Amino acid sequence: MRITEATLTPLHLTLAHPLNTARGTYATRDGFIVRLRDEEGRIGQGEAMPLPEFGTESLATTHTVLRGWLSSLKGQTLEDSIEGIEATLVPTASEEVRQRGARIRGIDPEEPVPAAQHGLELALLDLVAQRKGIPLCWLLAEEARQEVLVNALLSAEEPEALAQEAREAVEEGYQTLKVKVSGRSLDADEARVRAVREAVGARVRLRLDANGGWTEPEANRALDRLGWYDLELVEQPTPPEDLQALWRVQRRAPCIIAADETLATPAAVRTLLTMDLGGGPAVGAVVIKPMVLGGLLPSMVVALRAAHLGMHAYVTSSIDGVVARAGAAHLASALPSGEMASGLAVGRLFADEPRDHPYQPRRGLVRLRDMPGLGLSPDFSREH
Numbered sequence: 001m002r003i004t005e006a007t008l009t010p011l012h013l014t015l016a017h018p019l020n021t022a023r024g025t026y027a028t029r030d031g032f033i034v035r036l037r038d039e040e041g042r043i044g045q046g047e048a049m050p051l052p053e054f055g056t057e058s059l060a061t062t063h064t065v066l067r068g069w070l071s072s073l074k075g076q077t078l079e080d081s082i083e084g085i086e087a088t089l090v091p092t093a094s095e096e097v098r099q100r101g102a103r104i105r106g107i108d109p110e111e112p113v114p115a116a117q118h119g120l121e122l123a124l125l126d127l128v129a130q131r132k133g134i135p136l137c138w139l140l141a142e143e144a145r146q147e148v149l150v151n152a153l154l155s156a157e158e159p160e161a162l163a164q165e166a167r168e169a170v171e172e173g174y175q176t177l178k179v180k181v182s183g184r185s186l187d188a189d190e191a192r193v194r195a196v197r198e199a200v201g202a203r204v205r206l207r208l209d210a211n212g213g214w215t216e217p218e219a220n221r222a223l224d225r226l227g228w229y230d231l232e233l234v235e236q237p238t239p240p241e242d243l244q245a246l247w248r249v250q251r252r253a254p255c256i257i258a259a260d261e262t263l264a265t266p267a268a269v270r271t272l273l274t275m276d277l278g279g280g281p282a283v284g285a286v287v288i289k290p291m292v293l294g295g296l297l298p299s300m301v302v303a304l305r306a307a308h309l310g311m312h313a314y315v316t317s318s319i320d321g322v323v324a325r326a327g328a329a330h331l332a333s334a335l336p337s338g339e340m341a342s343g344l345a346v347g348r349l350f351a352d353e354p355r356d357h358p359y360q361p362r363r364g365l366v367r368l369r370d371m372p373g374l375g376l377s378p379d380f381s382r383e384h
Contacts, residue, residue: 001131002077003102005037006070008063011047011321016351019155019319021180021211024053029319031059031115032066034123035378036073043378044127047324048119048291054318055264055292056115065116069104076102078124080131082139085124086297089117112266114294121295122327122374130373136327137368140300141334148332148366151176151207151341155349159195166196166204173363176205176232176341181222182213190225197229205341209235212261216245220252227254233340235287236260243271247282256284256312263302264292273305285312285340288331291320296331307336316343326359326374329366 013029031049038044048066050056057065078084079100087101104120129136137144152169154177156162166177179196181189197206208231214222219237226234233256238245240261250257263269263286275282286306290299303313315332317325325344332342345361347353358369358376369375 001080001127002039003036003073003075004039005035006074007035008066008070009033009035011049013321014351015319015349017155017349019349020157020183021209026319029321031321032062032119033321033323034066034070034119036123036127038127038131040131042127042130044123044125044130045323045374045376045378046119046121046123046126046327047321048115049318049320049324050115051291051318054261054289056318057111057113061111061113062116062119065113066119069116069120072104073102073120076104078102080128082128082297085121085128088124089121089295112294115291117294118291118296118324118327121297122323125296125327126373133372135330135368135370135375136373137330137333140296140331144330144334144368145338146333146368146370147338148329148344148368149176149338149341150174150345150361150364150366151178151205151343152345152364153178153180153343153349154196155180157192159191162192163195163199166199170200170204173365174345174361175203175364176207178207178209178343180211181208181226182210182218186218186222186225189222193226193229202230205232206230207232207235209260210237212236212239214238216242216249219245219249223249223253223255231255233258233285236262240264240268243268243275243282244277247275247277250283251279258285258287258312259283260287260289260316263287263289269293269302273302273309281306281309281311283311285314287343288313288315288335289318290315290328290331291318291324296327299331300334303335312337312340314340314342317346319346319349322347322354322357322359323374323376326376329359329368330374332366333368
């Protein structure tokens with residue numbers, strides 16, 4: 001295919017209420033929409049929404065890199081395949097392999113630029129899937145599922161409000177709820193977790209996310225107390241740079257420990273998926289954030305390797321817009337297992353979320369339509 005037009009459009013999102021995490025408070029999000037037009041007029045869309053606190057490059061770097069890449073991409077041709085996309089995006093490919101892709105490395109950043117790579121890769125995947133007449137997920141796995149189980153992220157601070165939010169989520173059909181913890185006293189967190197569990201009963205899955213906000217001793221104390229509330233899992237209880245602490249916490253935890261911010265760099269991913277300290281895999285699950293890992297293709301590699309080692313994998317948003325969440329939903333549908341809910345039901349967090357788009361959850365599920373590519377109108381992100 002030949003790229004006849006390549007554009008970059010700013011994207012600004014406002015949260016309905018500031019989202020508090022152990023790594024920061026977020027009131028707005030900024031990034032870019034990538035659009036690629038082929039010689040037949042099809043338009044592929046991608047999104048780059050950097051989140052430096054979680055391991056991506058800065059917004060300014062994303063802009064500089066994408067602007068350079070898109071300028072060099074216009075007018076070039078590449079193969080209509082995964083191999084053509086990889087040959088375009090992977091600078092270490094052999095000369096023979098690179099003949100299948102386009103040359104975009106006019107600006108070669110010194111550090112990884114996962115958000116920029118995600119934006120361009122998603123637009124290329126969308127375009128290739130459209131040209132083949134298949135949903136994007138089929139490029140990733142022929143056995144991709146048509147439905148993705150998703151969890152509800154509860155954002156209230158006080159126990160009473162959190163309990164009400166939990167009841168409303170269950171009434172809407174969610175069977176997995178997620179609560180942010182750490183950054184406050186353990187007594188306060190226990191009151192919040194207890195309120196949610198008492199509000200929804202024992203049949204609803206409850207997971208916690210500490211965003212690396214506890215030390216190892218704090219994590220052990222917290223899990224000793226909060227484990228009484230029948231937790232499905234806890235995401236990133238300890239600082240992301242200390243893999244051995246994460247391993248030790250998993251060994252004594254009453255539930256699955258999921259690595260999240262630990263996957264912020266390629267080196268950390270390799271270490272987590274190759275470390276052998278005995279007693280099985282380092283953690284019970286890995287949280288796949290495509291924006292942090294550099295796209296859907298490297299995310300699939302991580303998920304498949306994790307499954308081979310006996311780890312669960314599920315996909316979460318990085319507080320992204322609809323285009324990125326659409327790509328993440330296709331990725332989630334292609335994972336080896338869909339048992340664990342993915343964190344893609346975050347539209348309710350945004351004040352400017354479009355009221356009607358095909359990736360809105362219904363009864364705790366995101367259903368993928370049988371449409372080529374992402375199935376989003378070329379004008380979708382312009383309208384919103």
